[in-house]
Amino acid sequence: MAQYSKSTGKDVKRAVKRKKKGKLKRGKGGKGGTVKSRKQAIAIGLSEARKKGKKVPKKAKKKKAKKKS
Secondary structure, eight states, rough: SSSHHHHHHHHHHHHHHHHTOOOOOSSGGGOOOOOOOOOHHHHHHHHHHHHHOOSSOOOOOOOOOOOOO
């Protein structure tokens, strides 16, 4: 069974193309400047697909380090 839908891949590809053209913005409402890294462009593409309700796995949760007492 596929982890991502085909249309999710298209959304990511579209986001990477916008990054190459310098049109992909980061932050709320795209006010944080242009995206520099490829990884960030992929993450934006996945989050856009997630908002559209496409088949994308949930975000990985950060693990908290246990305190030694």
